[in-house]
Amino acid sequence: MTTTEEPQEHAIAKTVDKAQYLVCVVLVVVGAFLIYDAVTLEAGFAKVDPVGPKMFPIVIGVVLILLAIVLAVAIPRGSVGEADAGEDVDPNMPSDWRTVGMLVGVFVATILLVKPLGWAITGALLFAGAATILGSRHYVRNIAIGAVLSVGSFYAFYSGLGIPLPAGILDGIL
Amino acid sequence: MENLDWLIQGFEQAATPMNLLYAVIGVLLGTAVGVLPGIGPAMTVALLLPITYNVSPSAAFIMFAGIFYGGMYGGSTTSILLNTPGESSSVITAIEGNKMAKAGRAAQALATAAIGSFVAGTIGTILLAAFAPAISRFAVTLGAPSYLAIMLFALVAVTAVLGSSKMRGAISLFLGLAIGVVGIDFLTGQPRATFGIPQLSDGIDIVIIAVAIFALGEALWVAAHLRRRPSEVIPVGRPWMGRQDWQRSWKPWLRGTAFGFPFGALPAGGAELPTFLSYVTEKRLSKHPEEFGKGAIEGVAGPEAANNASAAGTLVPMLSLGLPTNATAAVMLTAFVSYGIQPGPTLFEKEPLLIWTLIASLFIGNFLLLVLNLPLAPLWAKLLRTPRPYLYAGILFFATLGALAVNVQPLDLALLLVFGLLGLMMRRFGLPVLPLIIGVILGPRIERQLRQSLQLADGNWSGLFTEPVAIIVYVLMAALLLMPLVLKLMHRSEETLLIVEDDRDQQEKAAQS
Numbered sequence: 001m002t003t004t005e006e007p008q009e010h011a012i013a014k015t016v017d018k019a020q021y022l023v024c025v026v027l028v029v030v031g032a033f034l035i036y037d038a039v040t041l042e043a044g045f046a047k048v049d050p051v052g053p054k055m056f057p058i059v060i061g062v063v064l065i066l067l068a069i070v071l072a073v074a075i076p077r078g079s080v081g082e083a084d085a086g087e088d089v090d091p092n093m094p095s096d097w098r099t100v101g102m103l104v105g106v107f108v109a110t111i112l113l114v115k116p117l118g119w120a121i122t123g124a125l126l127f128a129g130a131a132t133i134l135g136s137r138h139y140v141r142n143i144a145i146g147a148v149l150s151v152g153s154f155y156a157f158y159s160g161l162g163i164p165l166p167a168g169i170l171d172g173i174l
Numbered sequence: 175m176e177n178l179d180w181l182i183q184g185f186e187q188a189a190t191p192m193n194l195l196y197a198v199i200g201v202l203l204g205t206a207v208g209v210l211p212g213i214g215p216a217m218t219v220a221l222l223l224p225i226t227y228n229v230s231p232s233a234a235f236i237m238f239a240g241i242f243y244g245g246m247y248g249g250s251t252t253s254i255l256l257n258t259p260g261e262s263s264s265v266i267t268a269i270e271g272n273k274m275a276k277a278g279r280a281a282q283a284l285a286t287a288a289i290g291s292f293v294a295g296t297i298g299t300i301l302l303a304a305f306a307p308a309i310s311r312f313a314v315t316l317g318a319p320s321y322l323a324i325m326l327f328a329l330v331a332v333t334a335v336l337g338s339s340k341m342r343g344a345i346s347l348f349l350g351l352a353i354g355v356v357g358i359d360f361l362t363g364q365p366r367a368t369f370g371i372p373q374l375s376d377g378i379d380i381v382i383i384a385v386a387i388f389a390l391g392e393a394l395w396v397a398a399h400l401r402r403r404p405s406e407v408i409p410v411g412r413p414w415m416g417r418q419d420w421q422r423s424w425k426p427w428l429r430g431t432a433f434g435f436p437f438g439a440l441p442a443g444g445a446e447l448p449t450f451l452s453y454v455t456e457k458r459l460s461k462h463p464e465e466f467g468k469g470a471i472e473g474v475a476g477p478e479a480a481n482n483a484s485a486a487g488t489l490v491p492m493l494s495l496g497l498p499t500n501a502t503a504a505v506m507l508t509a510f511v512s513y514g515i516q517p518g519p520t521l522f523e524k525e526p527l528l529i530w531t532l533i534a535s536l537f538i539g540n541f542l543l544l545v546l547n548l549p550l551a552p553l554w555a556k557l558l559r560t561p562r563p564y565l566y567a568g569i570l571f572f573a574t575l576g577a578l579a580v581n582v583q584p585l586d587l588a589l590l591l592v593f594g595l596l597g598l599m600m601r602r603f604g605l606p607v608l609p610l611i612i613g614v615i616l617g618p619r620i621e622r623q624l625r626q627s628l629q630l631a632d633g634n635w636s637g638l639f640t641e642p643v644a645i646i647v648y649v650l651m652a653a654l655l656l657m658p659l660v661l662k663l664m665h666r667s668e669e670t671l672l673i674v675e676d677d678r679d680q681q682e683k684a685a686q687s
Contacts, residue, residue, distance in 0.1 A: 019602075019603075020603055022599065022603075023599065023603050023605070026596075026599065027345065027349075030349065030352050031352075033367065034352055034355060034367060037366060037367045038366070041359070041362075041364050041366065042362065042364060048628065048629045048632055048633040049361055049625055049628065049629060050628055050633045050635070051624060051625050051628060052362075053359035053361065053362045053364055053366065056351075056355060056621050057352075057355045057366060057367065060348055060351045060352050060355060061352070063344075063348050064345075064349070064352060067341065067344055067345050067348060070341060071341065071345070074341065079339075079341075080604070081339065081342055081602075081603040081604020081605060082604040083602055083603070083604055084395060084601040084604070088211045088396050088399075088400060088562055088566075089395070089396055089399045089400075095398045095399060095602075096397070096398050096400070097398060099397045099398065099400070100394050100397050100398050100598070103393075103394060103397055103570070104394075104595070107574075107587075107591050107594075108591070110574060110587065111584050111587045111588055111591065112584075114578065114584055114587065115584055119575075119578065123571060123574070123575065126567075126570065126571055126574060127567050127568070127570070127571045128567075130563075130566065130567035130570045130571070131563045131564055131567035132563075133397075134397060134400065134562065134563035134566055134567060135400070135562075135563050136561065136563035136564065136567075142567075145564065146567075146571070149568070149571055150571075153575055157224070157575075157579060160228070161225060161228045161579075162228055163224060163228075163579050163582065164582070165575075165578060165579070165582060166578075166582065
């Protein structure tokens with residue numbers, strides 16, 4: 001959503017949002033990596049390619065670092081980004097990072113398990129896990145919906161689209 | 175009347191029973207995701223990209239066309255019944271629409287939105303069919319330097335004009351450009367920024383990035399702030415309009431369309447400005463100005479038409495120049511690429527049947543929306559009561575499925591998580607997502623165009639400024655960067671216009687628009 005910052009700034013009376021320094025860190029890391037990586041490249045050989053493979057990553061990297069500096073200067077002066085609104089977002093609630101952390105955990109488990117266990121099982125666990133974390137207490141129903149979705153999508157992709165999703169330990173059964 | 179012949183052929187292609195089925199699926203799916211919070215048309219098209227592996231291009235684009243218009247329509251239902259617009263383009267609709275719904279006139283609000291969308295969408299598509307081929311005929315005569323200038327213009331326009339903070343737009347854009355660097359350099363064949371991972375040498379699949387930023391990022395962000403009690407949905411029967419409602423609606427529909435289409439067709443237009451202009455105009459011209467702020471039907475009819483006409487307008491640069499200017503168009507463009515079709519000014523020459531089928535299916539989709547959605551409105555209202563844990567668990571599930579289907583490798587899921595966290599960060603700190611996606615798509619194309627132009631000019635930088643169109647575009651770009659100064663002066667009057675006396679809710683809306 002596009003939003004103007006002014007009214008918000010007046011309301012909070014110039015509180016400094018220190019968490020924004022995280023954005024600076026990300027920008028510097030990405031920018032520095034691009035520059036480092038570009039320096040290791042062989043320069044373009046031909047005169048007809050004065051740009052070469054290095055220029056784009058280096059320019060982008062430098063600009064990212066410059067933007068990090070500009071942001072770092074702007075933050076103490078009270079520059080705040082307007083957090084995204086939405087139908088289900090309650091902007092007045094403090095951020096619930098515990099829920100986000102647990103969701104990320106479930107997701108990491110999905111990445112690790114999808115090959116050995118297969119999509120049918122992992123997908124069901126992903127859905128059930130996420131629904132439980134988000135506050136649905138009907139554990140059996142969570143698993144049941146997840147299983148229907150994952151097995152259904154497995155077959156739909158296999159026969160409908162010709163994409164074999166990993167079958168894992170259920171190979172041969174499905 | 176060559177175009178008309180092509181259009182008729184497009185209709186023949188689009189009207190086969192199988193393709194009509196795809197159109198119906200697209201429209202229903204599009205409306206459903208438009209109604210549901212958390213998912214938009216861009217993400218839905220992104221999740222459906224795997225079908226491009228096995229479905230014919232025309233069928234896929236017929237479905238995408240349905241999703242495109244359906245999503246736009248569904249968004250208005252949410253803002254009217256829930257007063258929490260999901261997209262910035264429906265913020266204005268919510269102002270009067272929700273007031274009408276609270277006053278027991280939800281049926282009329284939905285009806286004027288639906289019929290207005292149909293009118294605006296149809297006129298917009300006619301204008302698209304009229305203008306896009308001409309623009310594309312002009313564009314093919316342009317050389318690489320001009321095309322490079324136009325792409326740079328789109329980049330600057332999306333970043334500098336949309337959104338409130340230029341700095342944050344630029345941060346988002348350059349993060350996108352950085353992601354675009356990953357992969358093999360096309361001239362020297364060296365891997366760049368691939369961390370030595372061979373799977374990354376083709377670059378990071380745009381499907382992964384789109385799904386991660388739109389779906390995963392959104393789901394994680396909502397999870398951090400989930401309302402424990404979902405907001406009140408106003409129950410609604412079948413939409414209908416009385417005689418007086420028609421009389422008060424038809425002019426705003428046409429005026430809204432006139433605002434929306436040109437803004438959509440411009441690379442920097444967006445839907446926020448035309449919907450806002452339409453609202454202000456209707457308020458000024460209305461015979462019932464006292465009703466504004468309490469549920470004036472003109473205030474729904476005009477902005478909703480402007481919103482849809484602007485959506486049709488965004489297809490002009492996409493089909494005639496290969497330039498995406500909104501998120502859904504950007505993802506649709508990647509679908510062209512996955513069919514091996516190079517988007518660009520030559521699209522009308524090389525793939526006339528496909529493009530005209532797409533345009534014909536836009537007409538069909540628009541019509542289907544009207545006939546399906548008027549009776550189905552109560553059902554859509556029920557969809558708004560979907561338990562939120564299931565909704566967001568489902569989004570996570572389908573995001574994972576979509577990313578896994580691209581190459582069937584867990585690495586893609588890891589990338590999905592990384593970019594999903596990036597999307598979360600962007601939402602938390604108010605970084606707009608559109609410049610990032612546009613940067614990922616246009617960055618590599620700009621680099622290629624630049625280096626090819628230079629090759630043609632024997633490595634001479636002055637070769638970039640040989641074409642008059644290129645120079646004009648660079649001048650426009652400079653003007654665009656200076657324009658905010660003017661806009662800033664105008665901004666004050668905009669805000670005061672939108673504020674309706676003694677209404678706090680209204681004022682918050684005004685501050686947000």
